Amino acid sequence: MTLALEPVANPAAPLARRNPVAKLGAALLFSLPLVATLDPLTPAIALAVELAVLPFFGVRYGLLARRAWPLALGAAGILVTMTLFAADRSGSLLVTLGPFDITTGVVKDALGLVLRVFAVALPGIIVFATTDPTDLADALVQNARAPARFAIGALAAFRMVPLLTSEWQMLTLARRARGIDAGRNPVAKLRLFSSTAFALLVGALRRGGRLATAMDARGFDSGIARTHARRQHFRRADTALLVGAALLSAAALTTSIVAGFFNPIVG
Structure with a gap:
């Protein structure tokens, strides 16, 4: 299996043209609620939003499936492990597999973890599928200091x-x-x-x-101020991308709280 690090999405897509730092920051902001709660609703909403905005990044669903198959394999392993060896088996009994009792609590926890794995990993896949590594390095130096x-x-x-x-x-x-x-x-x-x-x-x-x-x-650690051949500009649309990611992140978390599914990791 070869690993392609060049952008493979349509570079003319509206969100694919955004500043690499803005895309990376938006991915981090959108992933914050996913590490704050254990419920399955928050990652399910986040995953639905991520799949909905995928065409705006110029990434095809078939391409995503080809790139994410190792993630799907790992998620399947997590699902099997959590279902068979979970310590908490509260809830109604669904089925018995030999010595293992599969309950609603087990399925809920396993489903929440699998959805969280996909929802956290997918923004990173989108960012690196739509960003040239050289542009990312230039933007980190110029825009993120x-x-x-x-x-x-x-x-x-x-x-x-x-x-x-x-x-x-x-x-x-x-x-x-x-x-x-x-x-x-x-x-x-x-x-x-x-x-x-x-x-x-x-x-x-x-x-x-x-x-x-x-x-x-070659002087990469000389301490002398460096010049840049390719300027990376941070525009209003990049700021809008960050704000939109923060609002969608807050909306997913708020929906989980209002629906009564919120299950904080701490507390």
Whole structure:
């Protein structure tokens, strides 16, 4: 599986053209209520809003499904784990699976957690699917006043992530050429996977060290004020995006409180 870090949405979409910092800030603001309550209604409302605004970011639903399938797989695992091994089994009994009693309380908690996982992750997927990493780094430095060393270092790390896939394939083919193959033995497969992952980690650390040295040698940490080739402007529409995200976030939380579903994490 390859990981594309370039924007894959329609760049002409109204919200896709917004400042990267504004999109990132809106995603954070919209996600705040989701970490404040355990009820399933708040993430359900948030997820419905996120799916509704998806076309305005130029992201197609088919593309979202292709990018979010690992998230769906993880959510399915959470659902099964919560349903079978939840400590709190209050509520009415729905079904009995051997030693496991599936109650309404268990289903409610599991559904709330799964919906929260999707609702929290989806804004991040939208932001990175509609934003060029270089534009994001420039906007963090120019508009958010982030340290240039941090922003440019993060950009370099993002640019190097796709290399991990090709590096993994190269390590696998090299070991196979040397006759190192696990065959159908699951224990040998696990051992081979662990050793390959360790070799990949060592290679990534070495490449990161060389990259950091090269960046320092080119004056990325000189302390001298830097100029920018591409200016990132924060306009009124970007402010409106932040305000809209805050209002929608407050509306979702208010609806949960009024409906009696609000279940604070603390308290």
